[in-house]
Amino acid sequence: MNISDELYQATILEYNREPRNFQPLENATHVAHGLNPLCGDDYHVYLRVEDGVVQEASFYGHGCAISKASASMMTLELKGKTLDEAHELFEKFHGLLTEKQDQPEDLGRLNVFSGVWKFPERVKCASLAWHAMDSALQGDGVASTE
Amino acid sequence: MNLLNKEIRNDFPVLTRSVNGHSLVYLDTAATALKPRQVVEAVAAVYEKIPANVHRGVHTLSRDATAAYEGARETVRGFLNAARADEIVFTSGTTGAINLVARSWGASELQAGDEILLSHMEHHSNIVPWKMLCEQTGAVLKIIPVSDDGELDMAAFHDLLGPRTRLVSVVHVSNTLGTINPIEEIISAAHEQGAKVLIDAAQSAPCLPLDVQALDCDFLAFSGHKLFGPTGIGVLYAKMELLEMMPPFMGGGDMILSVSFEEICYNKPPYRFEAGTPNIAGAIGLDRAIEYVQQIGFEAIHAHEQELLKAATAALEAIDGVRIVGTAKNKVAILSFVIDGVHPHDTGSIFDSCGVAIRAGHHCTQPLMARYGLPATARAAFSIYNTLDDVDRLVAAIHKVKEIML
Numbered sequence: 233m234n235i236s237d238e239l240y241q242a243t244i245l246e247y248n249r250e251p252r253n254f255q256p257l258e259n260a261t262h263v264a265h266g267l268n269p270l271c272g273d274d275y276h277v278y279l280r281v282e283d284g285v286v287q288e289a290s291f292y293g294h295g296c297a298i299s300k301a302s303a304s305m306m307t308l309e310l311k312g313k314t315l316d317e318a319h320e321l322f323e324k325f326h327g328l329l330t331e332k333q334d335q336p337e338d339l340g341r342l343n344v345f346s347g348v349w350k351f352p353e354r355v356k357c358a359s360l361a362w363h364a365m366d367s368a369l370q371g372d373g374v375a376s377t378e
Numbered sequence: 379m380n381l382l383n384k385e386i387r388n389d390f391p392v393l394t395r396s397v398n399g400h401s402l403v404y405l406d407t408a409a410t411a412l413k414p415r416q417v418v419e420a421v422a423a424v425y426e427k428i429p430a431n432v433h434r435g436v437h438t439l440s441r442d443a444t445a446a447y448e449g450a451r452e453t454v455r456g457f458l459n460a461a462r463a464d465e466i467v468f469t470s471g472t473t474g475a476i477n478l479v480a481r482s483w484g485a486s487e488l489q490a491g492d493e494i495l496l497s498h499m500e501h502h503s504n505i506v507p508w509k510m511l512c513e514q515t516g517a518v519l520k521i522i523p524v525s526d527d528g529e530l531d532m533a534a535f536h537d538l539l540g541p542r543t544r545l546v547s548v549v550h551v552s553n554t555l556g557t558i559n560p561i562e563e564i565i566s567a568a569h570e571q572g573a574k575v576l577i578d579a580a581q582s583a584p585c586l587p588l589d590v591q592a593l594d595c596d597f598l599a600f601s602g603h604k605l606f607g608p609t610g611i612g613v614l615y616a617k618m619e620l621l622e623m624m625p626p627f628m629g630g631g632d633m634i635l636s637v638s639f640e641e642i643c644y645n646k647p648p649y650r651f652e653a654g655t656p657n658i659a660g661a662i663g664l665d666r667a668i669e670y671v672q673q674i675g676f677e678a679i680h681a682h683e684q685e686l687l688k689a690a691t692a693a694l695e696a697i698d699g700v701r702i703v704g705t706a707k708n709k710v711a712i713l714s715f716v717i718d719g720v721h722p723h724d725t726g727s728i729f730d731s732c733g734v735a736i737r738a739g740h741h742c743t744q745p746l747m748a749r750y751g752l753p754a755t756a757r758a759a760f761s762i763y764n765t766l767d768d769v770d771r772l773v774a775a776i777h778k779v780k781e782i783m784l
Binding site (some may be wrong): 234235236239240245248260270271272274294295296297298303351354 | 628720721722724725727728731738739740744747754782783
């Protein structure tokens, strides 16, 4: 197994080293806490939603490369999406993470996570910030992947 | 060299397994030990030859199963040098044993304001049952601090001990740091204050000789699966004077003498605490595991593991950007470390791709992780079947992690 091809693709490592939107958002309308008690991944996700559209998204905290890169890319993807679109993307991304896709949908930069399903113990890492985002938009405030 | 003969590896069939294209290097013994063929065969023999319930039937199979199960109790007695076999209670594991003490002895003995002393390096299984008990009784937890090196602050311990201290419950060997704690000193000081002492021996039972009479501890708990035995079996040792006054905490068959709807007469220890059909095959497998360990001998085991610890410590210290967490003077062969700039979870995945099994996480010691300001560490734990080649593979895996991640 070459783990650099299967899991740690170059893009993921770049986002881990220099995550985009990696800071708290002062005027956030939605904040959620994502915690993976198994490995200690711990992020806050911040969203500024106006007129039902995500205007800004960011995240802050600590965790592994997979969780950090996934969270960072999520914040880029969410900008400009309606709440329904954000939820729909969450579901598509979750599908990409959890099972082999026979006819994979093109999810753009998120495609780098298409090998994660082979590492079931890492699915929680890749989906942590997304669970937090989804619960933030549902108004729950705390997400756990356990 | 003090290393054990490599032929010992032939007893562990899984070591011939290939993992992700590499021969397996198993460095996760602190989570659970591999099982030697002798133990696997002993467990299989129970189901093949004496698959009957214990303490119940008048038929031959039941008699044989009972004899083997009670024989295992006697083996554990000898292993711990307990005075009597009926001081040995079979449980599901260390967690089950600690919960038994908390719910039986603790719930009946402790009152609001009583103090329970734990250390900052306890496993969650030696924190949560006591926290639950405090919520129920109004007792309070006091925590023995841990130094930067990973040693207990014994001066603070003596200061914390007081007339309200009812129990000191401490880990003998830290599963995260490898520290061997000075339990002799803890036990005698606690007894001077009239407090009872529980020793969590989950990590020490596989590598250090235990003598509960010499230690004079009141309770001691360990797990079979960390001692090369089956999962789902463990032991609570308790002094008979304590077991006799402890109420049952789980009701069912085998823990009673007579039952009517008006009145129940409970069985004597240890049966009072073994409700329901026990893990018969587990106890007999544990018996065989103890015999296996005793045949090798703790002196040889200790020498072997110290040799590997010394080599692995030196090797990791020589790598830039690697920091060992837990540098106590007295340690077993458990090596927690962090690689600067790399989350331990990523370290664990890359190790796995190299065929090297380690633990990455908080090791069920979140308060200790918080003490060191770490979310997690990677942990390599060495045992009787590990070799100096495994140390080389550990080092190579660290270089692979640095190459990919940094």
